[in-house]
Amino acid sequence: MDFFRLLSRGTKLDNSEAFAKNDKVAEDEDKITRSLDFFHTHSLPDPDVCEKKQKKESEPESHEPVIPYRKSKITGPDVPHPLTTFQDLANRFQVSESLISRIKFPAPTQIQSEAIPGFLHDRDILASAPTGSGKTLAYVLPIAHILQTQKQNTTNGIKALILVPTKELAVQVLEAFTILTRGSTTFKVKVLTKSLLARLTSETGAKAGDVLIATPLRLVRALAVLDFDSLRHLVLDEADKLFDHAFAPQTDDILAHLRGRTLQKTFLSATLPSSIETLALNLMTAPLRILISPGQAAATVTQNLTYAGSEAGKLLAIRQMLKTGELTPPVLIFVQSVERANALFHELVYDGVNVDVIHGERTETQRRAVVQRFKKAEVWVLICTDVLARGIDVHGVNLVINYDVPQSAQAYIHRIGRTGRAGKQGKAVTFFTKDDVENVKIVINVMKESGCVVEEWMMRLGKVDKKTKKQLKRKPVERDNISTQPRKRTRKNHSKEKTNGTEKSAKEE
Numbered sequence: 001m002d003f004f005r006l007l008s009r010g011t012k013l014d015n016s017e018a019f020a021k022n023d024k025v026a027e028d029e030d031k032i033t034r035s036l037d038f039f040h041t042h043s044l045p046d047p048d049v050c051e052k053k054q055k056k057e058s059e060p061e062s063h064e065p066v067i068p069y070r071k072s073k074i075t076g077p078d079v080p081h082p083l084t085t086f087q088d089l090a091n092r093f094q095v096s097e098s099l100i101s102r103i104k105f106p107a108p109t110q111i112q113s114e115a116i117p118g119f120l121h122d123r124d125i126l127a128s129a130p131t132g133s134g135k136t137l138a139y140v141l142p143i144a145h146i147l148q149t150q151k152q153n154t155t156n157g158i159k160a161l162i163l164v165p166t167k168e169l170a171v172q173v174l175e176a177f178t179i180l181t182r183g184s185t186t187f188k189v190k191v192l193t194k195s196l197l198a199r200l201t202s203e204t205g206a207k208a209g210d211v212l213i214a215t216p217l218r219l220v221r222a223l224a225v226l227d228f229d230s231l232r233h234l235v236l237d238e239a240d241k242l243f244d245h246a247f248a249p250q251t252d253d254i255l256a257h258l259r260g261r262t263l264q265k266t267f268l269s270a271t272l273p274s275s276i277e278t279l280a281l282n283l284m285t286a287p288l289r290i291l292i293s294p295g296q297a298a299a300t301v302t303q304n305l306t307y308a309g310s311e312a313g314k315l316l317a318i319r320q321m322l323k324t325g326e327l328t329p330p331v332l333i334f335v336q337s338v339e340r341a342n343a344l345f346h347e348l349v350y351d352g353v354n355v356d357v358i359h360g361e362r363t364e365t366q367r368r369a370v371v372q373r374f375k376k377a378e379v380w381v382l383i384c385t386d387v388l389a390r391g392i393d394v395h396g397v398n399l400v401i402n403y404d405v406p407q408s409a410q411a412y413i414h415r416i417g418r419t420g421r422a423g424k425q426g427k428a429v430t431f432f433t434k435d436d437v438e439n440v441k442i443v444i445n446v447m448k449e450s451g452c453v454v455e456e457w458m459m460r461l462g463k464v465d466k467k468t469k470k471q472l473k474r475k476p477v478e479r480d481n482i483s484t485q486p487r488k489r490t491r492k493n494h495s496k497e498k499t500n501g502t503e504k505s506a507k508e509e
């Protein structure tokens with residue numbers, strides 16, 4: 001029985017449909033039908049074994065060691081002893097009590113426990129740890145300690161450079177420094193904003209701060225005017241993203257500009273494909289390699305896959321979730337292009353949902369304001385492109401909906417990682433249609449890798465070969481418009497959507 005023939009019956013799920021079938025096929029069909037039943041019209045028990053398994057594994061809501069890590073491997077010469085408590089920092093590394101007192105967490109997470117001593121021993125670090133496991137503090141804390149105790153902060157140059165893929169993440173890292181060092185005047189942390197870039201390039205004597213947080217596209221424009229003579233630390237947060245096709249030219253230029261300097265390097269991400277790992281290791285000296293549940297989705301996220309039949313079916317599914325109360329805010333909805341984000345926004349506004357939208361075509365000010373309003377719960381449902389997939393930490397996001405199947409395993413892991421953070425439980429739902437023949441396999445594979453017990457029909461779908469994976473990454477699936485009014489896909493709409501999906505998402509930062 002052809003899997004997609006079964007699925008193509010769409011959202012109607014008509015049981016009376018007369019299929020000639022043997023017992024085995026009937027059993028398969030039952031399984032598929034149950035898994036597609038997002039309107040809950042079937043009385044069969046929910047067979048979502050992934051959810052069941054994860055519920056069973058779930059533990060009380062606190063942090064380390066509650067975060068369930070599945071596998072970890074720490075390698076490299078002279079691996080330092082892990083940190084058992086934050087108080088250890090005072091004894092082992094003479095970190096000031098005032099800095100330690102600003103850490104509001106009971107204990108370090110595993111990545112912090114392994115990476116902080118490495119950083120303070122001046123080691124290069126390549127680290128992969130799940131989304132929401134506290135990677136930011138793992139480098140912010142050592143940098144804050146080092147700069148607070150250094151005498152030479154009077155020099156104008158940048159001492160630590162932190163590269164991140166999006167402006168939102170840059171602001172968030174700045175906030176992490178602010179929380180930790182509030183009131184301290186020993187060093188300055190700045191984000192390379194448009195206005196700072198303008199000042200640096202036009203005013204003599206304009207300063208970039210002791211710690212500069214920047215996105216690659218903006219930093220390359222400032223390289224010529226920045227003073228890196230005192231630079232000692234280089235952090236690439238979301239390192240795999242910074243080396244992927246959208247950012248690689250700029251990241252390469254930045255690394256080339258810094259070549260020859262003795263730097264302590266830290267590269268981190270929840271996903272570090274082997275190609276990126278090889279590349280990163282070539283840039284490092286005797287690195288500490290910290291791999292905690294590498295390449296896996298956070299164990300705290302319950303993953304679901306929902307067959308929506310068609311584009312119209314996706315809208316119906318969202319509306320159904322609104323009715324049944326499944327859309328408990330805060331909710332993040334990911335779509336694949338700017339045009340689709342705007343279209344879905346208009347549909348949900350029409351439905352009276354407290355919703356906003358964020359993508360690379362909104363101004364920097366609008367983007368900052370939207371994220372702040374979402375963080376303050378003034379916006380309940382936020383529609384976004386992959387611009388918010390990486391790093392963004394919004395407390396208590398309940399649900400992530402992949403309205404469009406993401407284009408890679410990495411994108412999937414990061415998107416769903418906006419929920420289930422810091423040991424809390426979260427839920428992710430991915431809609432798919434028959435247009436998603438290949439990319440849904442990528443999602444299923446992550447589900448398997450993450451320990452979800454997937455259903456048999458999922459097992460039978462197989463894997464996606466490397467070439468197809470590459471193609472999927474570069475070219476999003478062509479989809480019908482998001483609209484209550486079913487419209488035919490026109491040539492014009494097609495090409496417009498293609499542009500939005502590929503070029504804009506590549507440029508978004």
Ligand SMILES: Nc1ncnc2c1ncn2[C@@H]1O[C@H](COP(=O)(O)OP(=O)(O)OP(=O)(O)O)[C@@H](O)[C@H]1O
Pocket residue numbers: 063064105106107108109112129130131132133134135136137269270390391392393417421422
């Ligand atoms: N030791 C800790 N105990 C409890 N919570 C922590 C701890 N360290 C950090 N957190 C909190 O965990 C949340 C996630 O941290 P962070 O954003 O650094 O995760 P991340 O690993 O960088 O995730 P991503 O891969 O998505 O960027 C934040 O809200 C942070 O304040």
